[in-house]
Amino acid sequence: MKYLFHIFNFTFLISCSTTHIISVENPEFTKLKNQADYKDCSGATKQFENFSLINNKWGVYKIKSGNYTQCIYHKDGIFGWEWDAPSKSYGVLGYPELWLGTSAWGLKSEIKQPNYFKKLDELKTLKAEFDTKITATDKKYNLAFDIWLHSESTVAKENIAVELMVWEDYNKFKSHGKKKETIRTSFGTYDMLYGIMKKPEINSKWIYIAFIRTDKRTTGKINLKELLDFLIQKNYISSDLYISSIEFGTEVLNSKGNIIINKYEVEIE
Secondary structure: OEHHHEEOOOOOOOOOOOOOOOOOOOHHHHHHHHOOOOEEOOOOOOEEEOOEEEOOOHHHHHOOOOOOEEEEEEEEEEEEEEEOHHHHOOOHHHEEEEEOOOOOOHHHHHHOOOOOOOOHHHHHEEEEEEEEEEEEEEOEEEEEEEEEEEOOOOHHHHHHEEEEEEEEEEOOOOOOEEEEEEEEOEEEEEEEEEEEEEEEHOOOOOOOEEEEEOOOOOOOOOEHHHHHHHHHOOOOOOHHHHHHHEEEEEOEEEEEEEEEEEEEEEOOE
């Protein structure tokens, strides 16, 4: 079966280039914010057709002083969010996102049957198209996909095997891991970083892989299966893994900014 998930197109024309400016005023985003039919600043999740809009504030426990604000918005198929972090960097504080799939973070003891979203060796198509505009201060953040892969069909946090990120835009922010190689794909050139993500708080660790785009962009098309196939062919990962979720959002560190998502489509088969 073939799925095509999409958010309605917006009529504004957005440049592919990234501009970092001190002011974070964006009339398009302000209009969305003021007219939103859904808003959350607390950390909630809201389902919209095939996507969930998640106000993911997973890292706020790191803040030692200062306040952190992160709010998500929706209006007529258009999504966006804004953030305002303390100027001191404490690492990633939040990842507001559009989410598709099954949670990677359930407890295995509570999962009684297979709950995976897609099996890697059965995947035929995984493509995405996005059109966004980011307005932010000249500090740390990114715009990235995040895909979680598990070793078992009952996907849970105990069996996370691989976290795969694809950074399309970023500012003053370096990924975890060490550079292994540079690859040229049908949609651009990326540096591939590889490392081990250790999480003693949940007694777990997994492979972390990040593809960092060399020509940063906020609008484009991407073939995520092409990246997965590369990793399998080069023996970085096994084909016998299970996808729990496919996520698209901004990792926030010490910046202030906003994003409006005019178009987001995922084609999966």
